[in-house]
Amino acid sequence: MKSVVFAIAAAFMLPHPAQAAPAVNLQTLSWLEGSWEGEGIEGAPALEAYAPAAGGQMVGHFRQLNKDGSVMFYEIITIVEDAGSLAYRLKHFNADLTGWEEKDKVAVFPLSAAGKDRWDFSGLVYERTGRDSMTATVTINEGGKEETLVFRFRRKGR
Numbered sequence: 403m404k405s406v407v408f409a410i411a412a413a414f415m416l417p418h419p420a421q422a423a424p425a426v427n428l429q430t431l432s433w434l435e436g437s438w439e440g441e442g443i444e445g446a447p448a449l450e451a452y453a454p455a456a457g458g459q460m461v462g463h464f465r466q467l468n469k470d471g472s473v474m475f476y477e478i479i480t481i482v483e484d485a486g487s488l489a490y491r492l493k494h495f496n497a498d499l500t501g502w503e504e505k506d507k508v509a510v511f512p513l514s515a516a517g518k519d520r521w522d523f524s525g526l527v528y529e530r531t532g533r534d535s536m537t538a539t540v541t542i543n544e545g546g547k548e549e550t551l552v553f554r555f556r557r558k559g560r
Contacts, residue, residue: 423487424516428455431481431488431521433530434462440555442466443474448553450538458483464492473497488513490523533557 434452442448446469452462464477476495481488490511494502503509511523519530527539534557541550 423485423513425486426488426513426516426521428458428460428481428483428488430516431455431460431528434460434481434528434536437558438536438555439558440553442553443551444469446474447471448555449558450553450555452479452481475502484512488521488523490526 432455435454437449437451439447439449443466447467448465450462450464452460454460460481462479462481464479466474466476468474475497476499477492478495479490479492481490490513491508493508496502511526513521514524515522521528525541529537529539531537536555538553538555539550540553541548543549
């Protein structure tokens with residue numbers, strides 16, 4: 403499992419090719435507000451939650467558990483309005499809150515494509531699959547081998 407976690411960290415450090423950013427604002431992601439539960443890495447429980455946008459940013463957090471119920475890692479997330487489009491920013495943390503990225507570094511994923519119910523943040527894709535369901539996918543590259551992780555979520559509390 404550690405190799406999966408390190409592969410995720412490595413994927414977030416890879417440079418992403420520059421693409422024209424679609425004209426989108428945070429209002430288009432207001433449906434993300436609230437708490438989402440589902441299956442993450444290897445089908446283990448995952449949780450993601452977002453607060454309403456304020457000040458041009460939407461703040462969120464993510465928690466990935468191991469199959470035994472222990473914490474694998476956390477993420478602190480902001481989705482920000484940037485030059486007429488959006489960017490997804492995050493920092494990873496181990497269960498003891500030690501960070502993966504350097505102190506002054508943040509993983510940034512500019513929005514590269516957007517559709518009616520799909521937002522591609524340079525390889526980190528959110529897709530609204532129903533009123534209260536979504537899928538998040540991330541493509542990672544470990545030693546030249548590409549793998550896609552799929553996270554399936556349902557809105558909690560509805």
